[in-house]
Amino acid sequence: METPAPRPRRVTINDIAAATGYAASTVSRALSRPGRVNAETRDRIQAAARELAYVPNTQARALTSGRTETISVLVSDVTNPFYFGLIRGTQQQLKAAGYAHLLIDSENSAELESHMLTKMRQSIDGAILAASRLSDRALAALAADLPLVAINRTVRGVQSVVIDSPSGIAQATEHLISLGHREIVYLSGPENSWANEARWRALSAAGGRHGLAVRRLGPFPAGRKSGSAAADALLNTGATAGIAFNDLLAIGMLTRLRERGVNVPGQISIVGCDDIFGADFCHPTLTTLTAPIEQAGRMAVSMLLARLENPAGPARSLVLPTHLTVRESTGPLPTTP
Amino acid sequence: METPAPRPRRVTINDIAAATGYAASTVSRALSRPGRVNAETRDRIQAAARELAYVPNTQARALTSGRTETISVLVSDVTNPFYFGLIRGTQQQLKAAGYAHLLIDSENSAELESHMLTKMRQSIDGAILAASRLSDRALAALAADLPLVAINRTVRGVQSVVIDSPSGIAQATEHLISLGHREIVYLSGPENSWANEARWRALSAAGGRHGLAVRRLGPFPAGRKSGSAAADALLNTGATAGIAFNDLLAIGMLTRLRERGVNVPGQISIVGCDDIFGADFCHPTLTTLTAPIEQAGRMAVSMLLARLENPAGPARSLVLPTHLTVRESTGPLPTTP
DNA sequence: CAAGAAATGGCAAACGGTTGCCGCATGTTG
DNA sequence: CAACATGCGGCAACCGTTTGCCATTTCTTG
Incomplete structure (x- = not known):
């Protein structure tokens, strides 16, 4: 009966030390701080390391050095x-x-x-x-x-x-204003999200500056599924434009609006945040804040x-x-x- | 001048040993193989570990046990x-x-x-x-x-x-046949992809079984960008249906076909593979092989x-x-x- | 009740590197 | 040429845990 393959011994600095005749500490130095040893020594050791296909053990290294890379x-x-x-x-x-x-x-x-x-x-x-x-x-x-x-x-x-969401949100707001919208609704994401609060604050501020009505609905979980509820809630307000916490939510809303036969952007405009994968091929394609993520x-x-x-x-x-x-x-x- | 905070000493099993009066080895056992020690000992040690907020050092553990989790x-x-x-x-x-x-x-x-x-x-x-x-x-x-x-x-x-792509490809082929298509083109992915070969073989086989013409175009890199080339090549063949190596490619093709004013599925049918995020909200939504990935x-x-x-x-x-x-x-x- | 088995805890040697310190050989300087 | 600095390699301790082995104690069992 075969032995169940005892964990195969890997090459260590000791093997290199034995092969080259240097001490293990010298091998360690030659490998990790080459300036510390003589050039010839370094070359010999590095050659042997290559020869033996030495791979440093990160755990062992981390143990003393404290760095795990x-x-x-x-x-x-x-x-x-x-x-x-x-x-x-x-x-x-x-x-x-x-x-x-x-x-x-x-x-x-x-x-x-x-x-x-x-x-x-x-x-x-x-x-x-x-x-x-x-x-x-x-x-x-x-x-x-x-x-x-x-x-x-x-x-x-x-x-x-x-x-920089505030600046982005301001751009979005101005874009909507330039299209004639006077009432913008924010479809809120999770309450414990910092970005969510930042975006809402930015929208309030931008709204204030331009003297238009802004409201907030939600919170909605930041997923496509929540889009239905968000879309329905938005329609219910009678507002003509919505800015969603993120694209996932916005795409979910688009799907729902299409189901309900609401024309986007004919009847209502939707803006997302982040410009994630999919924002450029959903239907209709999504106006969104492009983040250099x-x-x-x-x-x-x-x-x-x-x-x-x-x-x-x-x-x-x-x-x-x-x-x-x-x-x-x-x-x-x-x-x- | 403050010292630059020497790496803070963390709690080790030795600290627990000192605190409880047991040997380090016993502490180790109490923590990692509780059956090996007396119940009372185990409780005392585990309590002390909790007390001191002990967190085992995975590197050290890995060094001897060989397992890194x-x-x-x-x-x-x-x-x-x-x-x-x-x-x-x-x-x-x-x-x-x-x-x-x-x-x-x-x-x-x-x-x-x-x-x-x-x-x-x-x-x-x-x-x-x-x-x-x-x-x-x-x-x-x-x-x-x-x-x-x-x-x-x-x-x-x-x-x-x-x-099981073969079975899926067979289903897709039969679906296309049932819609009246007699010529199906495979838009190939990277040549070094095993799945790509498997899918092509499955399509050839299915084609053979039903006596219809199958062809292969490509290879195309498996990205959305390659969709343009793939779509153009497909149109050029005059075939009425294409199965793409994956959804990314298929979605890229849909975008290109829309640009060129080709009606999908009115003039040409497209099938993807994998059912990735986006396949259900691209335009038109994509018929695809849903993989339980x-x-x-x-x-x-x-x-x-x-x-x-x-x-x-x-x-x-x-x-x-x-x-x-x-x-x-x-x-x-x-x-x- | 004696002998063997099982339970329990400690000792000490690993695991594979890193690093402070020391000593020797060489080079530099006045 | 003396005094000292610098370069280079080795020794050995250490990082935190695991584990083989042993000694002791406590159970079993015939």
């Missing part, structure tokens, strides 16, 4: 297409820097979020928190212990990358890695511009007969 | 929405089992794929390979060293979960974890059914005047 990216819901771009951006940038990418879904729960984070604390060098559900205090406390970048969330002392992911990684190299550095905060992308879902005010 | 999921392109469902499925199931989810993008490159895998080998307990670009030989060799589950790929000796992700995780518990177990292979979801993009053969 792993960053976790937390999203509130992996299935939300908004995060696709973000994940793509972080993935790209992390891979380029040789870091591993640990994906965590916090399921919209603050408890789960902080639980996962404490559990993983020792396995990661830093984290990128997209749409964190944590309170400001909790977030600040966490940031003191773990290098962090928050996406779409600003808290004192916590690095962040935020997308992939870039946000890349920037977040850069800021995080910069912080890791220089922990004393300043807590930077970056604001990325949005712009309105006008498509088919917005049009002139219907002429009342 | 981490599974990596490799996809060929994170931005492909096909993977969203898969990632969701694996994420759910892994979290439930207490495993970490390491996401890797192989960028459609076999080299990168195997490079990442060898680099990570010691940091993971197993891997799920979606759309692997590795050769059969390389894959089998890898599987001998690392517990593996391949998605949409069958190789002798490698566990797998595949989606999220379930595939969950099953893959289950199979992998089962294998980890019992490495000697058989290399199982699972086939998941597909079904045709008929929407607006397919219709009766246009009546030639």
Whole structure:
């Protein structure tokens, strides 16, 4: 009977040490801080490492050095297409820097979020928190212990990358006004979402500046399914234009409006937020705030890695511009007969 | 001047040992194999662990035990929405089992794929390979060293979960035949994709059975952008129906056909594969093969974890059914005047 | 009641690197 | 040429846990 294959011994620095005649510590140095040893030594050791197909053991390295070369990216819901771009951006940038990418879904729960984070604390060098559900205090406390970048969330002392919704919302409002709309409804997303509040505030402000009526409906869960309820509620108000918390909700609304035989933009105009995958091929195609989300992911990684190299550095905060992308879902005010 | 905060000491089993008066080894046992110690001892130690907010260090654990409680999921392109469902499925199931989810993008490159895998080998307990670009030989060799589950790929000796495209393609073919189509074109995806070959073979076979003309165009990169070229090529053949390698390509084709003023399904019918996010709200909505991809992700995780518990177990292979979801993009053969 | 089995806890050696410190050999400077 | 700095390699401790082995105590069992 065969033995059940005892975990195969992998090549270690000791094997390289034995092969080259140097001490293990010298091998370690030659590999991880080449400047510390003689050039010839370095070459010999590196050659042997290649020869033996040596792969450093990250766990062992992390144990003493404390660095794991792993960053976790937390999203509130992996299935939300908004995060696709973000994940793509972080993935790209992390891979380029040789870091591993640990994906965590916090399921919209603050408890789960902080639980996962404490559990993983020792396995990661830093984290990128997209749409964190944590309170400001909790977030600040966490940031003191773990290098962090928050996406779409600003808290004192916590690095962040935020997308400039206020400016985008203002553009959208002006666009609607220019089309003749005088009453705009905001279809609210989850109440514990920071971005949701920011968008509503921006709309109120823009409405105030232009002296028009703005209202808020909801909250609605940020999914396509909630679109039906949102659409029905919007129709019920008699308003001629709606700005949805995000594209998912907006697309759900479009579907519902089509079902009910309501003409978009003939009878009502709809604006989304984020410009996710699908916004350009839904029907009608969606006017939306285009967020440079992939870039946000890349920037977040850069800021995080910069912080890791220089922990004393300043807590930077970056604001990325949005712009309105006008498509088919917005049009002139219907002429009342 | 403040000291730059030397890495904060975290609570270890030694702290618990000191606090309770037991030896570290006993603490370790009480925590990780509670049956091995006296009930009272276990309770005291676990209470102390809770008290001190002890969090086990996974790196240290991995070093001796060899198990990291981490599974990596490799996809060929994170931005492909096909993977969203898969990632969701694996994420759910892994979290439930207490495993970490390491996401890797192989960028459609076999080299990168195997490079990442060898680099990570010691940091993971197993891997799920979606759309692997590795050769059969390389894959089998890898599987001998690392517990593996391949998605949409069958190789002798490698566990797998595949989606039953042949049956789905057959359904799609019969659907098109029932609508009167006599000539079907396959819009091919990347040549190094196993699923692409499987789909084409299935279509050839189905075509043969029903005595109709099938042709193949391409290969086209599996993205929406390639849809234009694919649509133009399809129109050029004069065929009345096309089955696209995947929904991304199909949606791209719909966009192009609309641009060119071609009526779908009035003049031409389009079928996609996978039923990704967007297939139900593009215009026209897409008839497609609905793949239980999220379930595939969950099953893959289950199979992998089962294998980890019992490495000697058989290399199982699972086939998941597909079904045709008929929407607006397919219709009766246009009546030639 | 003796002998063997089972339960329980401790010791110490790993696991695979990193790093502070030391010593030797060489190079630099006045 | 003495005094000192610098370059380079080795020793050994350490990171936090797991685990094989052993000693003790407590049960079983004939």
